[in-house]
Amino acid sequence: MQQGNLDQFQSYSQFNSLKDFNNSMEQWLLHIKQEKLLTPSQVIAVKALSKWCAKIPGISNARICKIVASTWLNDKIGISRSTFKRAISKCVEFGLLEVHNLSRKNGSQSSNLYVFQPFTTIYDKTKQNEPPKQLNQPQYYESNTIKLNTNKRKNNPETDLAADFTSDSVPKPFKELAASFFNSAKRIEGLWTRVEIAAWKYLCDDKPQDKLETAIVSLQQAVRSLKLGKIKLSFEPYFYGVLECKFNELFLADLNNLQDE
DNA sequence: GACGCAATATGAGCGGGTAG
DNA sequence: CTACCCGCTCATATTGCGTC
Numbered sequence: 001m002q003q004g005n006l007d008q009f010q011s012y013s014q015f016n017s018l019k020d021f022n023n024s025m026e027q028w029l030l031h032i033k034q035e036k037l038l039t040p041s042q043v044i045a046v047k048a049l050s051k052w053c054a055k056i057p058g059i060s061n062a063r064i065c066k067i068v069a070s071t072w073l074n075d076k077i078g079i080s081r082s083t084f085k086r087a088i089s090k091c092v093e094f095g096l097l098e099v100h101n102l103s104r105k106n107g108s109q110s111s112n113l114y115v116f117q118p119f120t121t122i123y124d125k126t127k128q129n130e131p132p133k134q135l136n137q138p139q140y141y142e143s144n145t146i147k148l149n150t151n152k153r154k155n156n157p158e159t160d161l162a163a164d165f166t167s168d169s170v171p172k173p174f175k176e177l178a179a180s181f182f183n184s185a186k187r188i189e190g191l192w193t194r195v196e197i198a199a200w201k202y203l204c205d206d207k208p209q210d211k212l213e214t215a216i217v218s219l220q221q222a223v224r225s226l227k228l229g230k231i232k233l234s235f236e237p238y239f240y241g242v243l244e245c246k247f248n249e250l251f252l253a254d255l256n257n258l259q260d261e
Numbered sequence: 262g263a264c265g266c267a268a269t270a271t272g273a274g275c276g277g278g279t280a281g
Numbered sequence: 282c283t284a285c286c287c288g289c290t291c292a293t294a295t296t297g298c299g300t301c
Binding site for chain 2: 041080
Binding site for chain 1: 285287289
């Protein structure tokens with residue numbers, strides 16, 4: 001494949017829109033965090049690369065040095081080229097990315113073309129009947145009927161514990177509130193993981209009290225929307241959207257406070 | 262808690278190639 | 282010649298784990 005204008009790679013995009021791509025990335029990051037697929041530095045690499053995919057969703061042919069340099073400018077936590085390359089290799093292994101080597105007109109190697117894959121692709125490839133964490137698979141709710149306590153895996157109770165068995169890593173106030181709506185330890189832990197990702201994204205990870213309060217308010221708001229029938233697809237992405245909004249407000253407020261000082 | 266060891270992650274630097 | 286791209290290797294730093 002030859003180097004050229006980015007527009008010529010439009011057909012490689014697996015996403016309909018930037019929003020679609022961003023949603024997929026959130027789910028990939030969640031999956032990566034849960035399965036510990038990448039180190040913190042490697043996550044920075046993936047996030048840095050994803051920022052170079054704005055023109056065509058999920059497609060980037062940015063040069064490695066530019067991407068690496070951006071991690072020092074924007075995130076203040078820079079990574080090296082070697083780390084970036086190792087991160088990309090891992091991502092190719094578990095299916096997040098496809099990499100195509102681009103060549104110049106004379107055949108010599110040029111930069112790479114990075115093609116992000118939708119989150120569900122990995123499960124299609126492994127032909128699993130029931131993916132363990134198919135997060136962006138729409139979970140349709142019957143209109144105005146909240147089936148929050150439905151146990152879909154009655155045949156395997158050992159893998160689907162009740163809310164009482166939620167891990168201690170989930171703060172008690174959040175666990176108790178979530179348990180009144182979701183009788184599933186796995187689901188509550190999944191919700192809290194989303195809180196951690198959103199908090200991390202908006203630099204609120206080191207403020208446990210703010211994180212907890214924001215999580216509780218967001219959960220209340222999302223459940224309210226669910227009961228009012230505003231959520232047509234799945235609850236988790238909606239909850240994450242509320243979290244992002246709340247943490248963003250908090251982040252902007254902190255920013256204003258810093259400017260005032 | 263302190264220590265030692267092994268595994269893993271990381272960054273720097275090298276060489277091969279082309280463009281200007 | 283300089284600047285830039287890539288892949289690759291290797292020394293060092295960090296992390297995890299077992300033992301005392």
